Amino acid sequence: MTDKATSGFTLTLKNNEEARLSQIFQSYSNDLGHMPLSDFLRLSFYKHLITNSTPMQSILNVFQQAAGEKTYLNKDRFFFAINLLSRIIFPDEIMPLDLIITKILTEYSEPSYNSIPTFDDSISILFNEGIIRMFEKAEEGFLNILMCYNSQNIANGRKVVGIQQIKNKNLGILSRNLMRFFKSKGLFPSILSVEEFQKVLEKIVPAYDKDMKKFYTYGFLYKFYDKEMSKSELSSIETIRGEPELRLVDLELLFGKIALDYFPMIEDVAEKVMEMIENKCELISQPKIAVKYSLDLGSDFLLNDSEGLKKIHIGNHKKSAVLRPFKENLDILALIKNPPRVPVFEEIEKMFDDERVPPFPDMVKPVQENPPPYILPPITYPIAKTSAQDRKESPKKENKNRSETPGVKVKFVELPGRFTSNSPEKPRYESFAEMRKNLNSSIYPETAKQMLSNPAIQPCLIREVFIPPLAPETVTNIIESSFAYQANSNYHAAFSALLKAKSQWLLHEKTDLLKPDIELFFEMAKGAIFESCKKDEIALGQYFASKVIYDRLGFNNPDRALLYCGLGSVLVHLGHYKLALRSYLMAKKIRERCIGGDTIETATVYNNLGVCMFFLSRYQESFAYFELSEAIFMMMLGPHHARTLTVKQNINKVKRQNLIATPDYKVLWSKQFVDPYPKRKKKGKGKKKKGKS
Structure with a gap:
């Protein structure tokens, strides 16, 4: 006899899908129709369901939840396990069951991206719970x-x-x-x-x-x-x-x-x-591993294009044009006498903790007003009285002058919706499927008109503009030339001009050390140049080394936020979004305290916080930060400024996510209220009886 599932789980499948899944179950089960844990793991290997995000531990948890007290899966519980596994592998999808069924029914000719071990007795021994x-x-x-x-x-x-x-x-x-x-x-x-x-x-x-x-x-x-x-x-x-x-x-x-x-x-x-x-190996007691890398920072082969000459043939002619790719003659790191030490991310976390940087915020969960077991009494609403009862209980009318017009009677407007149920013609998941299909369609005309946002493009950060303090005229000209070189991607000349500007300022001031805000500007400008030429690791070390100058600034100096803005930008580029979010939260805290929350600088931080929230899949919080930033930019800069348009595009991008889209719900029921003051029909005048002649 076969054991039936007692969980009450039912799975609606197409006839061909159910037949294929039943065939797969029979091929991996024994003669009694039971699938033990080892065979379920073997199926997961062959169908490429085991990855770094869903290891064997997750497969074991699904198996135990589906099997219950049994040590095996029957056919019904196998379908239940597939449904549970789909929610783990595709947590952000609307229809994960369809995706995992497609994945299981796909025949793989060779293990192109996941390895399949040789299943002998020694490997099968490892497939047990302990x-x-x-x-x-x-x-x-x-x-x-x-x-x-x-x-x-x-x-x-x-x-x-x-x-x-x-x-x-x-x-x-x-x-x-x-x-x-x-x-x-x-x-x-x-x-x-x-x-x-x-x-x-x-x-x-x-x-x-x-x-x-x-x-x-x-x-x-x-x-x-x-x-x-x-x-x-x-x-x-x-x-x-x-x-x-x-x-x-x-x-x-x-x-x-x-x-x-x-x-x-x-x-x-x-x-x-x-x-x-x-x-x-000490993987349980000491999971962190200490390694020492050997890296020659003198070479720049990772970040510069080292391709040689390329020949481009023009039309049907035998002549060819020689294309010389842009490459700087000198390495930009050769200009640095003491290159910055690139910190590990544990050091950045420790610095954040020492500086009391706001921690990573938890996900906000909605709280019910009256959760189960429903301790609070239910909310009751008064029922409208009928017109007959209202006429009986209405007070007697007072004698009024006939010249006065009667008052306007109050009439209640009925609730939206109809009294009869209007159920949808098709299931809701099919409506969502059409929405997802439309997202993948071509929307070039709308994107060209900036009416829609391309969902393939991620939201954009707004980089900080580092403006120097009041400087001598000669120094100001050199700094402006450095900015011009940086805008034209001539980073070697930009860095050289920046070093020259600092030396000229030192000669003008006749000192060996500039003020902290001036020193911080030069250090942050160097990091911005490294960031522009895609040397994010060196930029991270440059920003991190600026912490010494940051400590010399006053507590209420708004320039203290520049350090965290630079760190946040580089951390986003490196993919460490949680650390970037903490860095921007600290910049937000400093700017709101020093210059207020309704300024352009603070609105820039709001936009960058929205970008971090987007990459962490917290779309509602991202949408709130983008809306706040847009409102400030609209007020301060106007609707046609580049920053305002950037935030608007970010809002369009976050709206295209499935979790932020609000579906159209149809009213399935409504309640009838009787009008206590209905319109009365006018009595028709009867015909006068003719008197007898």
């Missing part, structure tokens, strides 16, 4: 491995890619970088050798194309171990075609496989995994 709960405890440590040994972070010499980006974009690390981590923990060569590591790696990430087979066959891991493993600092390595990229689930299975095969002195499987994860 082992997966251990992986859940060490999840923070695994994510820190993915962050610290990320190739982009190693190439930049700092943590540019954070954990949130790794989870959202499903990023991984190269197998050679994982060998570096094992070397730092002493696993090479005391516990396993390179040959054994590659053997385990081939089990977890088997080769599915020629490039991966070539990588495993040619022994690139052995060559890397002999050449690079002796270095203590992490340096950038060249990419090799076919090298496997290890994600969160790959690390968990690889650590578990090593624990099963190379800890023979321990008999219990859970103790083996705990020995590997905690005692050897």
